[in-house]
Amino acid sequence: EPPPWMEMASQGSAFEDMHPMIQLHNEIVGFCNLMEPRPEELEKRQELVERFTKLVKKTFGDDADVEVFGSQVTGLCLPTSDIDIAIQIPSDETDGDNAAAADATDEDILKSMKAKESPLVRLGSVLQTEWKDELSYLEVIENTRVPLVKFIMASSNIPVDVCFNQDTGPSAAKLVKQYMEIMPPLRPLTFVLKYFLAARALNQPYSGGVGSFMLQMMILSFLQHREREAIHYRNPCQQNLGAMLIDFLVLYSTDFNYITTGFTVRFDGMYFPKGASDRKEFFWQESRAFSLAIENPLEPTADVGKPSFRMQTVQRAFEVAYKLLLHRMYEPKENSPSLLACLLPTTDEMVERRTMNNTNEAANVIVINY
Numbered sequence: 001e002p003p004p005w006m007e008m009a010s011q012g013s014a015f016e017d018m019h020p021m022i023q024l025h026n027e028i029v030g031f032c033n034l035m036e037p038r039p040e041e042l043e044k045r046q047e048l049v050e051r052f053t054k055l056v057k058k059t060f061g062d063d064a065d066v067e068v069f070g071s072q073v074t075g076l077c078l079p080t081s082d083i084d085i086a087i088q089i090p091s092d093e094t095d096g097d098n099a100a101a102a103d104a105t106d107e108d109i110l111k112s113m114k115a116k117e118s119p120l121v122r123l124g125s126v127l128q129t130e131w132k133d134e135l136s137y138l139e140v141i142e143n144t145r146v147p148l149v150k151f152i153m154a155s156s157n158i159p160v161d162v163c164f165n166q167d168t169g170p171s172a173a174k175l176v177k178q179y180m181e182i183m184p185p186l187r188p189l190t191f192v193l194k195y196f197l198a199a200r201a202l203n204q205p206y207s208g209g210v211g212s213f214m215l216q217m218m219i220l221s222f223l224q225h226r227e228r229e230a231i232h233y234r235n236p237c238q239q240n241l242g243a244m245l246i247d248f249l250v251l252y253s254t255d256f257n258y259i260t261t262g263f264t265v266r267f268d269g270m271y272f273p274k275g276a277s278d279r280k281e282f283f284w285q286e287s288r289a290f291s292l293a294i295e296n297p298l299e300p301t302a303d304v305g306k307p308s309f310r311m312q313t314v315q316r317a318f319e320v321a322y323k324l325l326l327h328r329m330y331e332p333k334e335n336s337p338s339l340l341a342c343l344l345p346t347t348d349e350m351v352e353r354r355t356m357n358n359t360n361e362a363a364n365v366i367v368i369n370y
Helices: 006-010 020-035 039-060 097-101 106-116 119-130 168-182 186-199 212-232 241-255 311-330 348-356
Strands: 065-069 083-088 135-141 148-153 159-164 261-264 270-273 293-296 299-303
Touching: 006 020, 020 186, 020 241, 020 311, 020 348, 039 065, 039 083, 039 119, 065 168, 083 168, 119 135, 119 148, 119 159, 168 186, 168 212, 186 212, 186 241, 186 311, 212 241, 212 293, 241 311
Parallel strands: 083 159, 261 293
Antiparallel strands: 065 083, 135 148, 148 159, 261 270, 293 299
């Protein structure tokens, strides 16, 4: 049976009459239109954010600031994507604490102890108490580069990741939105590759995978160099998403030298030697020479790829993917007319969305100049 996105990709044409690269392009467009969140899903997510904001204000005071970032802000979220939230808490005022301690009551001391408790632990305790019957999962992760509180709502199955006093996340979301306007293919390629990595459990930085921001930097760097090469050779840059997907997979599976090279998306994108005198301190990991070094455009001495210790597994997944795609494109079609299906496994959720998604199929069609 054809995968659920095929109906949205055919646009009334028979796939057997299409060039394989055009078919793959249309399948990517169909997949994006199928999987992008519907208005009612976005509304449900917004309601959860508003409820959570009230809980945070109640727990940490009205001065606590709740900021949503990541795919929820950029519009790149899949239906199963996390809601990323950063809570900014003002520094505690400690002047005069010692003077007041002698006159403090037991209740005052208890409040003071709670105030000095780790914000992560405190939030975890409040969630366990206040939302006990509404959560299917709750975890406080303290021993990571960015400590998190993770929870999942039982009724909606929406996962939420919460961090404290981190301002890079919201800034990164604004930056990605700016890049999406400059490089329209960034959006559909992110959709497909996010799902590709998630289907293989390679999408979480804390378990060594490739997170959303890192993936977006990889795609953006690829697009920058692709466009520059087209200008150099005076060859119009083909805006076929199928060709871009294959070229991306080839780059990061066989062509890119992970051991010697890193990249930045600043200055319209450029590569740099990881061992250079001004880079080695920040981007060379002797114990993990194969790591992908990516300069954070918001913090040039920070390596976005540093947490991703399973990069060799990701590289092999990309290699298998592009070989599968080429085989399906140029060998007789066997069980399915779909090309993209060899990379993206069909799920029950996709089938359900195909049934429910009977609105305008041409909405939000992305960069189609083939």
